[in-house]
Amino acid sequence: MSSLQFALELIFTGLCVGAVYSLIAHGFNITFWTTKVVNFGHGPFIMFCSMLVLSFLMKGLPWIVSIPLGFSIIILLGYILERFSIRPLLKYPTSMGWIVSTLGLGLFLQALASKIWGAQALAFPPFIFQATDYVSIFGIQLSAQYLLVLVMALVIMLLMEVIINKTIWGKAMKAVAFDPNFARVMGIKSKMVMTLSFMISALLAGVAGILIAPIYGTITPEFGMNIMVLGFVAAVLGGIGSSKGALFGGLMLGVIEKLVGGYISTSAEHGVAFLILIIILALKPDGFFGVKVVQKV
Amino acid sequence: MLKLTDLHVNYGPIKALQGVSIDIEPNNITAIIGANGSGKSTMLSVISGLIIPDQGEIYYKDIAIHTKPVEERVKQGIAHVMEGRRLFKDQSVHDNLLLGFYFRNSKENKKNMLKQINEVYDRFPILGEKKSQLAGTLSGGQQQLLIISMAILSKPQLLLLDEPSLGLAPIVVDQVYQYLEELKAQGVTIIVSEQMAALAIRIADYGYVLERGKVVGKGDIHYLKSMMESDEMSSVYFG
Amino acid sequence: MTSSTFKRISNSGFTKLALFLLFALVPFFFAVNDVQLFIFWGINILLAQSINLLSGFAGQISLGHAAFYAIGAYTSAIFMTKFGLSLVVTILLAALLNGLVGYLLSFPAGRVKEFYLAMMTLGFGFIVQEVAKEWSSVTGGVMGLSGIPSPQLGTFTLLGIPMGLAYYYWVVLVIVVFFLWMFKNFVQSYIGRSFLAVHRSELSAASIGISPQFVKQLAYTVSALMAGVAGALYAHLMGYIGTNSFGMMQSIEILVMGILGGFGTIIGPILGAGFLTFIPNKLQFIQEYQLMIYSLLLVVSFLIIPQGFAGVLKLRTSLYKNLKSKEKSPSPATTVVAKREINDLDANRSHQPILTTTNVIKDFSGLRALNGISFNLYRGEILGLIGPNGSGKSTLVNLISGIYPITSGAISFEDDDITNKQSHLIATKGIIRTFQDPHNVANMTVRENLLLGNHRLYQSGILSCTLNLKRSIAEEQEMLAKVDQIMVLSELAQYADDQVGNLPYGIQRIVEVARAILAEPKILLLDEPAAGLSETELKLLIQLIRYVKSKGIPVVLIDHHMDFVSSLVDRVVVLDSGEEIYTGDMKGMKQNKQVIEAYLGVAKHA
Incomplete structure (x- = not known):
């Protein structure tokens, strides 16, 4: 294999994984817009949805039933998260309350998953394509599964953009994000929009779980937390609250990770990502596309 | 009342x-x-x-x-124009008017949504000219007219x-006040x-x-x- | 038993000695397993206090605390197994190295807040665990490090003497008690109080001369140091350490101990650590559902018991040292003197400006909030700063106190250029301000809040406070006396030991003004101090401001309440839309056409 081909393959793999990171970052953005809350239990949501779908599959249900079923449950969890773990805590001036409670709910899902499905890794079946299916583009062998993930992640993000920018509900969401009281005066049910944003965010977590699981091949109750932190890195790289940033940050992180993995050591992949998180937060917490917030006295 | x-x-x-x-x-x-x-x-x-x-x-x-x-x-x-020129400044003039209209009108009324928004543009041509600009880029006076127009779109009493x-x-204040008198003439309290x-x-x-x-x-x-x-x-x- | 008698008994030296002896007897009455549990409790106490200092006192959330624990454990274990150093040395090394790591972490972490900080610490926790996993030549990687001398295995020696578990227990007991003693001294000093001030509001802390940056550096360093000692003790107890012991769940467990016990108190985390040590071990079914229970505790604790066990049991830690417990109240003589001085108001006025702003301009993203403001503040005068909504009064005060950077122009104070200096440095120079809404620390008592005002006057070092050296105690008593005096003057004495957050709003405002006075300012800036005050509180406020003036301290007073303003000021500066439109006395202002136009629209008879 030529060195160029090797590099291109790394970049391609990085883009695929990165697209999923973008989806996760997008999930943070949506709740951040409406409530300035970032769900620290997002990771276990990702894990839990893929676990649910896997267990439905193992019960013999087809994909077409398992996935909607998994999504419905995860959306319901998003609703529960907002009502019980966030809304009562938004009245406090500091974020410590909701950080701790969202994290708590996430860890609860993680513990619940180990209780139900055990702590060991479970094999997740490939989706539509077989793990061995390849597509050849410009002489590079690309995994069909990876390609599918990339395309789906991009399509979903495009869809989200359209919904938010072109539909009245999307505009209402932006309105609530900008000024919830003014939105109420305009007749928009701000609280409902906030709840809705958590349900959509949970759905995005579920989608990310279903997409990443076949790439990983196996899933464990812990994998959500790890991948969530990578989602943080993606979101922070691009700037929290920015859709463009989420896309860019995710893809960039994916590529960096895979290049580090390919040329330095696979075991350093995640370590590098965490290092990027700390450095970006320290140097440029608004990321590359974020909006600087003026401090209020 | x-x-x-x-x-x-x-x-x-x-x-x-x-x-x-x-x-x-x-x-x-x-x-x-x-x-x-x-x-x-x-x-x-x-x-x-x-x-x-x-x-x-x-x-x-x-x-x-x-x-x-x-x-x-x-x-x-009841329509409320809050102090400090509150607007959805990160959305376009047109989207602001849409938001001003959509959630406060009955289904019946929504059929004529664009017509009623166009009436706003007829009354204040400057808003029509700038309808695809972000509301935050308007001048203070234009913003105030937009806000009152948004309030009016719910047909308030x-x-x-x-x-x-x-x-x-001062000249903009005159314009705003003139519009208020117009609204009063239309029966708005x-x-x-x-x-x-x-x-x-x-x-x-x-x-x-x-x-x-x-x-x-x-x-x-x-x-x-x-x-x-x-x-x-x-x-x-x-x- | 009322909580005050409980406090008196638990605070007496005799009780403490008895408790210590009781704990010392543990190895004689309990089985080996239980002694081990007690040791774990001690280790967990150190961890819980470590996160308590960082998150509970300084307000810096940490989701990666196990990283410090890990560094301590590995450092001590490696130095002992590879270099054969004694526990005394390895614990010190673990503490020092950890302190250094904490200090270094404070630089990136000090730049972010809230959930950004939560993300960063989470990332830090993951990094340290990754390094431990991958650097296998040193840490043993995923296999972990075994063969660490351990009292349980009988392979442990201290100063050449072989030590069993009981001896190890005593070592841990002494260390924990020593740390708790230092911890208590630390949080009951002006430094500990400054932590809580930064927790409440960095802006407000800086306004009385506390450097938020320094507080954070110190908090991370000391917190890491304590977790390091805990890590070292853990490594030698177990004889084996692996990366799994220092993962995210461990970080969460540490957080739960702190939150559940009660952040911001000393007793709380001790209880929290005890709860998490003994309960899962003693109740089997809990062990099975341990993780679920911890996580549910996280979800509900903030909702149900936001102050933890300590809050439920009403065990508050007082934040100052009063050694002569029944202090004589301040002699009436001093108060009379203070009150008499108030009559001598204009003695200190002079025509030499103490503060000068020159052509100050401030733009906020394109909007000009202040357009070339120049004014002088003279020694001994009260200057009113008034104007309609949005005229730029508060902005001007925020520029002088260094909260916003100025766009152009200059501000000088006593011949020093203070333009764009950091706000805590400006406060340290003696320019003290209050805020539109009171920025007291709600969960501190009136007395403790007032002591915060004194912050810039304290000279004792950190070590001196931590080790309760005589000089630091004497200084604390001196400050307490000053506080007593101001409390009498501001009629706050009856509230001295009430938490400020529970007091009526007007009293809170008075506390903030009194706190500013205790900082012995050279200039006092009051931003709408009269808003929301009752008539009696207003009179009190007027009296306090007159007292300040009698000390020759110039005051800048912003307020909308004109009767109040005119009863105090010597001159006024009127702003409108960022421009200065009038400077002079109140009488002239009321006649001034421009001023009337600014308020009413047009001048009357126009």
Whole structure:
């Protein structure tokens, strides 16, 4: 294999994984817009949805039933998260309350998953394509599964953009994000929009779980937390609250990770990502596309 | 049309309104005059439902509304233009008007949405010209016209305006006020709060003077004018 | 038993000695397993206090605390197994190295807040665990490090003497008690109080001369140091350490101990640590559902018991040292003197400016809030700063106190250029301000809040406070006496030991003004101090401001309440839309056409 081909393959793999990171970052953005809350239990949501779908599959249900079923449950969890773990805590001036409670709910899902499905890794079946299916583009062998993930992640993000920018509900969401009281005066049910944003965010977590699981091949109750932190890195790289940033940050992180993995050591992949998180937060917490917030006295 | 009786509002320990009672006649422009912190904004927010009073009652067309949420009062025809030129500044002028329209009108009404928005553009051509610009890029006066237009799109019977002249050039204030008189002619009841007493009495039919959460004066336009002539009005501001 | 008698008993030296002896007897009455549990409790106490200091006191959330624990454990274990160093040395090394790591972490972490900080610490936790996993030549990688001398295995020696578990227990007991003693001294000093001030609001802390940056550096360093000691003790107890012991769940467990016990107290985390040590071990079914229970505790604790066990039991830790417990109240003589001085108001006025702003301009993203403001503040005068809404009064005060950077122009104070200096440095120079809404620390008592005002006057070092050296105690007593005096003057004495957050709003405002006075300012800036005050409170405020003036301290007073302003000020500066439109006395202002126009729209008779 030529060195160029090797590099291109790394970049391609990085883009695929990165697209999923973008989806996760997008999930943070949506709740951040409406409530300035970032769900620290997002990771276990990702894990839990893929676990649910896997267990439905193992019960013999087809994909077409398992996935909607998994999504419905995860959306319901998003609703529960907002009502019980966030809304009562938004009245406090500091974020410590909701950080701790969202994290708590996430860890609860993680513990619940180990209780139900055990702590060991479970094999997740490939989706539509077989793990061995390849597509050849410009002489590079690309995994069909990876390609599918990339395309789906991009399509979903495009869809989200359209919904938010072109539909009245999307505009209402932006309105609530900008000024919830003014939105109420305009007749928009701000609280409902906030709840809705958590349900959509949970759905995005579920989608990310279903997409990443076949790439990983196996899933464990812990994998959500790890991948969530990578989602943080993606979101922070691009700037929290920015859709463009989420896309860019995710893809960039994916590529960096895979290049580090390919040329330095696979075991350093995640370590590098965490290092990027700390450095970006320290140097440029608004990321590359974020909006600087003026401090209020 | 609207009756407030013995309203009390406390922000934690601060007494923003201490027993305010007012009566608003239909198809009138009523001015609420007072210095900073006299309770003008609080009073308007209590009427629109953004703030729930600690004590007191509000009757709108003889129906008690003081426990109803904002969204419901909006549906009954109360529109509130908040102070400080609140707009969705990160969205376009057109989207702002859409948002001003969509959630406050009945299904029936929504069929004519674009027509009614186009009427706004006809009335204020500058908004039509800039309809795809972000609302935040408009000048202060254009923003104020947009905000009032957004409020009007819900076809309100009662329009509350909180310091609509704040920070506007005199010529723009004239434009805004002219529009308010137009609306009054169309049958809208208007309550406008102003710090600048002299401005308010230009259009008001009736006025209330607030000082530290209490009504210290009320009367028709002649009464307000005589207050301005004497030292009474400036003593409200300067002690 | 009332909580005050409980406090008196638990605070007496005799009780403490008895408790210590009781704990010392543990190895004689309990089985080996239980002694081990007690040791775990001690280790967990150190961890819980470590996060308590960082998150509970300084307000810096940490989701990666196990990283410090890990560094301590590995450092001590490696130095002992590879270099054969004694526990005394390895614990010190673990503490020092950890302190260094904490200090270094404080630089990136000090730049972010809230959930950004939560993310960063989470990332830090993951990094340290990754390094431990991958650096296998040193840490043993995923296999972990075994063969660490351990009292349980009988392979442990201290100073050449072989040590069993009981001896190890005593070592841990002494260390924990020593740390708790230092911890208590630390949080009850002006430094500990400054932590809580930064927790409440960095802006407000800086306004009385506390450097938020320094507080954070110190908090991270000391917190890491304590977790390091805990890690070292853990490594030698177990004889084996693996990366799994220092994962995210461990970080969460540490957090739960702190939150559940009660952040911001000393007793709380001790209880929290005890709860998490003994309960899962003693109740089997809990062990099975341990993780679920911890996580549910996280979800509900903030909702149900936001102050933890300590809050439920009403065990508050007082934040100052009062050694002569029944202090004589301040002699009436001093108060009379203070009150008499108030009559001598204009003695200190002079025509030499102490503060000068020159053509100050401030733009906020394109909007000009202040357009070339120049004014002088003279020694001994009270200057009113008034104007309608949005005229730029507060902005001007925020520029002088260094909260916003200025766009152009200059501000000088006593011949020093203070333009764009950091706000805590400006406060340290003696320019003290209050805020529109009171920025007291709600969960501190009136007395403790007032002591915060004194912050810039304290000279004792950190070590001196931590080890309760005589000088630091004497200084504390001196400050307490000053506080007593001001409390009498501001009629706050009856509230001295009440938490400020529970007091009426007007009293809170008075506390903030009194706190500013205690900072012995050279200039006092008051931003709407009269808003929301009752008539009696207003009179009190006027009296306090006159007292300040009698000391020759110039005051800048922003307020909308004109009667109040005119009863105090010597001159006024009127702003409108960022421009200065009038400077002079109140009388002239009321006649001034421009001023009337700014307020009413047009001048009367126009």
